[in-house]
Amino acid sequence: MKTDPVYLPRVNIRSPAELRSSVGFTGKTMGLFLLVLLLGSLIGSFYLNQASHTAAAGLDVLRLTGEREQRRQEGAELRKRISEMEALSNVKSRAEALGFVEADAVEYLSVDNLPSELSHAGISASPSLGDAHQDEPASKETVAWWGEVIARFESWMNTRP
Amino acid sequence: MAESKWPERGSKTRLTILWLGTVVGVLILIGRLFYWQVIRHNDLREIGQRWRLVDIPIPALRGTIQDRHGSVLALDEYEFEVFATPRDVQDPDGLAAELAPVLDRDQSTLVTLLSQTSEPSVSLVWDAPLQVAREVETIRDQWGARAIGISPARKRVYPEKEMACHLLGFVTYDHEGDYDAFYGVEEFYGEELRGLEGSWGGTSDALNLSISIGSRNVLLPQDGRDLILTVDRTIQGLVEEELRRGLSEFGAEKGTVIVMAPRTGAILAMASYPCYDPNPHLGQEIPKELLINPAVSDVYEPGSVFKVVTMAAALDSGTVGRYGTYYDQGQIFVGGHLIMNWDRDAWGTISMTELLKYSLNVGAATLSTSLGAEGFYDYVERFGFGQLTGIDLPYESKGIMRVPGDGNWREGDLGTNSFGQGIAVTPLQMITAAAAVANDGLLPTPYVAQRIEQNGQIIKEFHPQPGRTVISPRVAKDLTEMLVESMAGKQNLSIPGYAIAGKTGTAQIPVAGGYHPVDTIGCFVGYAPADDPQFIILVKMDRPRESPWGTVVAVPVFRRIAEKLFVYLGIPPDDLRMAST
Numbered sequence: 001m002k003t004d005p006v007y008l009p010r011v012n013i014r015s016p017a018e019l020r021s022s023v024g025f026t027g028k029t030m031g032l033f034l035l036v037l038l039l040g041s042l043i044g045s046f047y048l049n050q051a052s053h054t055a056a057a058g059l060d061v062l063r064l065t066g067e068r069e070q071r072r073q074e075g076a077e078l079r080k081r082i083s084e085m086e087a088l089s090n091v092k093s094r095a096e097a098l099g100f101v102e103a104d105a106v107e108y109l110s111v112d113n114l115p116s117e118l119s120h121a122g123i124s125a126s127p128s129l130g131d132a133h134q135d136e137p138a139s140k141e142t143v144a145w146w147g148e149v150i151a152r153f154e155s156w157m158n159t160r161p
Numbered sequence: 162m163a164e165s166k167w168p169e170r171g172s173k174t175r176l177t178i179l180w181l182g183t184v185v186g187v188l189i190l191i192g193r194l195f196y197w198q199v200i201r202h203n204d205l206r207e208i209g210q211r212w213r214l215v216d217i218p219i220p221a222l223r224g225t226i227q228d229r230h231g232s233v234l235a236l237d238e239y240e241f242e243v244f245a246t247p248r249d250v251q252d253p254d255g256l257a258a259e260l261a262p263v264l265d266r267d268q269s270t271l272v273t274l275l276s277q278t279s280e281p282s283v284s285l286v287w288d289a290p291l292q293v294a295r296e297v298e299t300i301r302d303q304w305g306a307r308a309i310g311i312s313p314a315r316k317r318v319y320p321e322k323e324m325a326c327h328l329l330g331f332v333t334y335d336h337e338g339d340y341d342a343f344y345g346v347e348e349f350y351g352e353e354l355r356g357l358e359g360s361w362g363g364t365s366d367a368l369n370l371s372i373s374i375g376s377r378n379v380l381l382p383q384d385g386r387d388l389i390l391t392v393d394r395t396i397q398g399l400v401e402e403e404l405r406r407g408l409s410e411f412g413a414e415k416g417t418v419i420v421m422a423p424r425t426g427a428i429l430a431m432a433s434y435p436c437y438d439p440n441p442h443l444g445q446e447i448p449k450e451l452l453i454n455p456a457v458s459d460v461y462e463p464g465s466v467f468k469v470v471t472m473a474a475a476l477d478s479g480t481v482g483r484y485g486t487y488y489d490q491g492q493i494f495v496g497g498h499l500i501m502n503w504d505r506d507a508w509g510t511i512s513m514t515e516l517l518k519y520s521l522n523v524g525a526a527t528l529s530t531s532l533g534a535e536g537f538y539d540y541v542e543r544f545g546f547g548q549l550t551g552i553d554l555p556y557e558s559k560g561i562m563r564v565p566g567d568g569n570w571r572e573g574d575l576g577t578n579s580f581g582q583g584i585a586v587t588p589l590q591m592i593t594a595a596a597a598v599a600n601d602g603l604l605p606t607p608y609v610a611q612r613i614e615q616n617g618q619i620i621k622e623f624h625p626q627p628g629r630t631v632i633s634p635r636v637a638k639d640l641t642e643m644l645v646e647s648m649a650g651k652q653n654l655s656i657p658g659y660a661i662a663g664k665t666g667t668a669q670i671p672v673a674g675g676y677h678p679v680d681t682i683g684c685f686v687g688y689a690p691a692d693d694p695q696f697i698i699l700v701k702m703d704r705p706r707e708s709p710w711g712t713v714v715a716v717p718v719f720r721r722i723a724e725k726l727f728v729y730l731g732i733p734p735d736d737l738r739m740a741s742t
Contacts, residue, residue, distance in 0.1 A: 065361060065379065069219065073239045073313065076222060077291045083233035083320040088398045108733040110740060151483045151639065 220315050221356030224385030226329060226346060228394040229611055235319050235329055235347070235439075241294035242312045243285045247278045249308035256304065263296045264289065275308075288316070315340060319439045325397050327454035328390075328431050328554070328609065331439035344452050346388060346609060349555050353613050353621075356385035387614045391427035396420055399725050400430040404700075407718035408434055412706030413683075417455050417588045418718070420726070423596035423688055423697045425625035426605030428552075431456050457550075457557045460585035461701070464668025464711070465520045466686050467581030470594055472517060473640055474540030475528040477602075477632040483639045486512050493523050493530075496572025500526045500580075503667075517664065518647035522580045529579035537575060538564045543631045544594040545604055546586055551626075552607045561585035581668060592699040595686045598644075599662070599694040602637040603628035645691045653716050654687075656724055658734030662694075663687025663719070665711040670704070680704045683711035685719045689727075690735055696726055 084090065197205065226235040243264060250256060257271035264271070264286045274283045289297070294311050301309040317332040330345025342348045342355075359382030404418050420430040433455040437447045453459070475481045491507030493500050502508070502521050516524035529537045542548070547562040562584050563570040577583040589607060597604040606626040613621040632640075644662035648654055654661060666684045669676035683705055688697035700715040700722075708714055732738070 061379075069313075072222075073291055076236075076238050079225075079233070079236055080238040080318055080320070083236055083318075086232060087320045087322075088232075088324070088394060089321070103728065106728050108737050110737050 216360055216362045219359035219361060219380075219382045220313060221358050221382035222315065222384040223317065223332065223340075223356060224354040224387045224615075226354070226388045226390065228390055228392050228397070230393065231389070232394045234321055234325060234390070234392075234394065235317060235332075237315050238318050239291060239313045240287075240316045241289045241291070241297075242287045242314060243289055243294070243297050244282050244310050244312065245275055245285055246282050246308045246310070247275055247280055250275045251308075256300075256309075259300050259304070260285065260297065260309075263293060263300065282310075316441065317439075321394070321398075322438050322440065323436050324394070324401060325392060325431065326436045326439050327433050327452075327456065328392065328428075329439060330555075331441075333441050344555065345454065346390065346554065349553055350388050350610065350613075354385045354388060357383040359383070386620055389611045389614060390609050391422075391429065391611045392431070392609060393429050395729060396726065397430040397432065399729075400722055401432045401434070403718050403721045403725075404432050404434050406721075407700075407702060407714065410717075411683075411702060411708065411714040413702040413714065414704040415455070416703060416718075417459075417699075417701045418722070419456055419588055419592050419699045420722070421592055421596055421605075421607060421697050423599035423605060423694045426593070426596070426607040426628070427611070427625065428607055428609045429696065431609070453556065454554060456588045457552060457554050458587065460558055460560050460587055461682055461703075462584065462668045462671060463581040463586050463591050464666035464682065464684065465522075465525075465580055466591060466595075466664050466666030466668075466684055466711075467584070467586075468517060468520065468525050468579070469598060469640070469644070469664050469686070470541060470544050470546075471525050471528050471537075471579045472513065472643070473544075473598060473632050473636060474537060475532055476513075476640060477540070477636045478532055478536055480531045480536075481513060481528060483513060483643065486510050487516075487524060487527050489521055489523050491523065493526050493576065495526050495530055495576025496574070498571075498573030498576055500576045514643045514646050517643055520580075520665065525579040526576040529575050534565045534572075534575050537579070540631075541578070541584075543604070543629075544597060545590055546584070546594065550589055550593050550607050552589060553610050553623075557589070558587050560587055560590055581666060588699055588701050591684075592686055592697060595664075595688070595699070596697050597628070597631045598637050598640050599688040599697050600628065600637070601634040602630055602632040604631045641691055644687075648687070651712065651716065653712070654720050656689075656720060656727070658736065659689055659723075659727060659732075660691040660735055661687050661689045661723065662691045663716075665716060667709060667711045679709070681709040681711075683709065683714040685711055685715035687719055687723070689723055690732060690738065692735070692739075695730060695732055696723075698722055698726075 220239075222237040225233050225237075227233050243260075247253075253272050253275035257268050257275055260266070261268040261271055266286065271285060274285060277283055286293075294313075297309065297311060301307075301311075319326075319329065319331075326345075328345055330343055330347035330349075332340065332342045332347050335341050342351045347354065359380045361379050400418050400420060404416050407413065408416050415434055417433045418430065419428065419432075421428055431454075435451060437451050476483065481487075487510075489502070489508035489511045491502060491505065500522055502519075502523050508515075508519065508521060508523075511519070511521060511524055513524075515521075516528075532540075541562070542564075546560055547564070549557050549559055562578075563574055574583050593605065593607055605628045608623055608625070610623050612619055612623060641662045644664060645660045648661055648663050654663065664686055666682075666686075668682040668684065670680050670682060671677075682701060682703050684699065684701040686697065686699045688694040698719050700718045702711075702714045702718070705714040726732075733741075
């Protein structure tokens, strides 16, 4: 009876010594492998360390940003409270509650030999326009009298019936 | 019988079908992958970013507005919206019980809101103050209730409430939700006051928690700049108090008072009544006519106060001298238009000072016709009428003035305009023109902003503009003395120790077809000390019931304000002041 040929897998049988040399598990290779593993671990650890620090710093930034915003809000609230307390109506009512009254009679006293800069201290409504309009005639009285004479003469000339 | 080494034809078909099916399936898979990863790439990326990327705006505070001494008139504060995402609320009843006393809302209402799982977000309170927001944060942290959110928003606050409302304007959210300014310096200096909004952009996880090492973009907000005005809050306060008192005392419908430093044009106070509280209130509706600043936008016929301009023009042009006279016959025709004095009387020989004192229309018309139309209107324009004053406030009106050459100018206008009729001016134009007389003939440019600061550093400073010469200093001095003389003896104006230069006016109110038979506008403009004016005040009272005359209704208001200003500004009586110089 003819049968089909049986195809059997090839088996390469080697001796143990041949096996050891083909796989190559020498000490050098192992050392190299361990070195690579160590370096990889170091780099990985370094990366993880940096990443965790960055994450922590990021959380700090988030926290500080939130705190900054809180301080701004509290600052705005305080400014509002101060301005309300300083409001004119509030100051007036507090003054009245403390017994202050509006001055109804003011008496001015003339002080001899007062330094000239102090005599202008109270007039603060108009910041000066530099030295405009500051020229003073040598004798105001003389000029005023002469000016009046001229003005009366002019008006006499121009008077219409 | 030998077994066939090949599969049967039926099996081959099944294999083929299986193979084709697999191929089709793979193709479909590839097609779907292509659709989602290539065609829909941008859409999905956007959706992913929307869920992942966070961009939170950080509002910038608007700059403050302060008076010349640093008192705050307007500033921003924060208010907070407390909202919830109902789908994430675990225990609506318990949470509502905690929030109700803090938010000052009914618990059952809160439960209803927190239970609306069909809504992505519900607002619990939209204007909570800072204290309440902090308490809500505490509750949220204690409960771990990520469903509760707090969103800050700005709110403009005016601590002085109604004070200087027309001058300041107001800020509110418009219909499009933008925070914007309307009227007053808030609008005029909007660019300077408005800050730059910041933002915090980063990535968040599925729980909406920020990923600290994701991409981030923080832009710090830049708060707006502060505006310091020339206005003095104390003067503004006393002016408003006296204006309200005067309106009540004389039964006037409305009024305006302006106080200016005539040498520089700095506005020390600007008050009009009725006014409004610019602080935003829920449901508040302010009539639009209240928002407009009457001092710069409303026009009126100034009446006899305008005689100051006519007299200045006549003196400066040489038409008449200070001691000149004319003969008053009680009436004069100008361009066919009959002009009479207020009392219909003829006054005979009248000096220029008496013309002002008795406020004679015939005299004023005599001067304007003597000056001639060209000369008269040249001076009127020199005094700033028919033009903007240049004040740094919005919606200023030029007034209404007909001049020769205009189609509707009549020769009769030359007569009537001389005593302030047939010409419409703003209160600001009138006080500025009178300030030219007080300022030795130089027309000042009024202004309200003194400087702009940022964090205490001066960014921009506004200086008084050099005025243009309107009349000579000599004429200004003469006219001042005439005005002082004309006011002498007026009991309700007299302030012992002080010489005050001023002019009263009683103007009729134009209506269709002529003038109102009864209603008037009583006004007065005056400055002091006469020899060295530190302030000029205009008082205008509309439709007073107690008396139509400006000398009765406006002068007392002026006097009361001036009395207080002498004390506040430390201006001693004239004899003491002159003795010390």
